[in-house]
Amino acid sequence: MVVTVRLFATLREGRDKVIQLELDSGSTPGDVIDQLGISQKDVAILLVNGRDGQMDQVLSSQDTVSLFPPVGGG
Amino acid sequence: MQVKTTKENGMNDERYIRNERMLSPEENRQLRSFRVAVVGCGGLGGYLIEMLARLGIGHLTVIDADVFEASNLNRQLFSLPGNLGEPKAHEAGRRVKLINPDISCTVVQQRLNTENAGDILAGHDVICDALDNVSSRRAVEASASRLGIPMVFAAIAGWYAQVGTVMPGQQLMNKIYPEEVEKGAEKHLGNPSFTPALAASLQVAETLKVLLGKEGVLRNKLLMINTLDHEYQVIDI
Numbered sequence: 001m002v003v004t005v006r007l008f009a010t011l012r013e014g015r016d017k018v019i020q021l022e023l024d025s026g027s028t029p030g031d032v033i034d035q036l037g038i039s040q041k042d043v044a045i046l047l048v049n050g051r052d053g054q055m056d057q058v059l060s061s062q063d064t065v066s067l068f069p070p071v072g073g074g
Numbered sequence: 075m076q077v078k079t080t081k082e083n084g085m086n087d088e089r090y091i092r093n094e095r096m097l098s099p100e101e102n103r104q105l106r107s108f109r110v111a112v113v114g115c116g117g118l119g120g121y122l123i124e125m126l127a128r129l130g131i132g133h134l135t136v137i138d139a140d141v142f143e144a145s146n147l148n149r150q151l152f153s154l155p156g157n158l159g160e161p162k163a164h165e166a167g168r169r170v171k172l173i174n175p176d177i178s179c180t181v182v183q184q185r186l187n188t189e190n191a192g193d194i195l196a197g198h199d200v201i202c203d204a205l206d207n208v209s210s211r212r213a214v215e216a217s218a219s220r221l222g223i224p225m226v227f228a229a230i231a232g233w234y235a236q237v238g239t240v241m242p243g244q245q246l247m248n249k250i251y252p253e254e255v256e257k258g259a260e261k262h263l264g265n266p267s268f269t270p271a272l273a274a275s276l277q278v279a280e281t282l283k284v285l286l287g288k289e290g291v292l293r294n295k296l297l298m299i300n301t302l303d304h305e306y307q308v309i310d311i
Contacts, residue, residue: 009234009300010259017303044250044258045296047309052249066309068298070251071231073260074118074206074270 001025001061005032008068011042029065030055044070089176090130101286106132106176108285111195113137113186113214114204115162117265118228120151121274122202123166127173129282134170134177137194138162139185149267186210191217200281201225204274208256212247215240226280228273232263233302235273238292238311239280249311250296269301 005019021032029046033039033055045068046053053065090102097105110131112122115138123136141161146153152165167181182194186205191213195201201218203225205211211227218225218240225240240246251258276297283291296311 008298008305009231010263041252041255044252044255045309045311051310069231070208070255070258071229071234071236071260072206072208072211072251072255072258073230073265074114074116074204074228 001027001059003027003032003059003061004064005036006064006066007036008066009071010069011038011067023059025061027059028056029053029059029067032059032065033067038067042069043067089174093129097282097286102130104286105130108200109133109135109198110200110202110281110285111135111137111198112166112202112204113195113210114206115152115166116140116146116204116206117149117230117270118204118274118277119162119166119202120153121271122204122277123170124151124173125274125278126202126281127170127177127179129278130174130176131285132177133179135180135182135194135198136163136166136170137182137184137186138166139183149265149270151271186214186217188213188216192220195223196221198223200284202277202281203227204277206257206260208247208251208258211251215245215247219243219245224284226277226284228277229258229260230265230269230273231258231260232265233269233300234259234263235269235299235301236296237273237276237280237299238296239284241293244294246296246311269299272299272301 047066108131112119115136142153142158161183163181163183167179170179195217219242222242228237295308298307
């Protein structure tokens, strides 16, 4: 199956903004970040199809996964 | 040149004249009755305090334990070569007096934590989170919720910023910060002059809307700002 991954802010460094990934069925956002070489602690906000998502939820074909890094400065 | 005042309400007529079309006269008067706490007097906090004082928010409590350092000069509005080493909260209080003698200001030179936040933040109408570390943000959010006070949040990192409003009973921090994280992307990106100014402006707009009960507050939402690619989006959170 194919999912679309949208990366934001610093997660784009060295990567594209939007990536199409071919994944095995049953794959999760956790598998997506592993495949992209992103550490789990660098992902603060995870959206699946624009809604709050979980690292272990099973994705469906055509889903869009959006990943944002933590931003904490003042 | 003297600023004209009206005897009926003691307000400076001319000072607020440019606010009087976008807000009603009654809303403008109301601003003098509100109390807003600004937690952090650095990048975000400096701009927040400047703008809230110029709006004429009646009472500001400005909170920061730190002193100005040379590395603050690139972005922190109240930092100057001549006041390095001075407490940020004191300099903020001094600035408020210079900007607007109509309003009062309490200076708190302490670091907020779970023990003292309740006492310091009680009695405010809105709390502006201008902090730079996640554990203090969590403590302020928990206290704000216990006290029933809305909290207007912003965080910055390089080209990027986030802004949202947390109403009592809601939680934002545990949705946007992984448990073990204390700093975000700002740790390696740093912060320039314009991102805090932009995010603080949006916080002031949020604060004003919350105070006056206006629509369009970023409640259960987060505005994600990317000034590098000029992408601005509101996500449900």
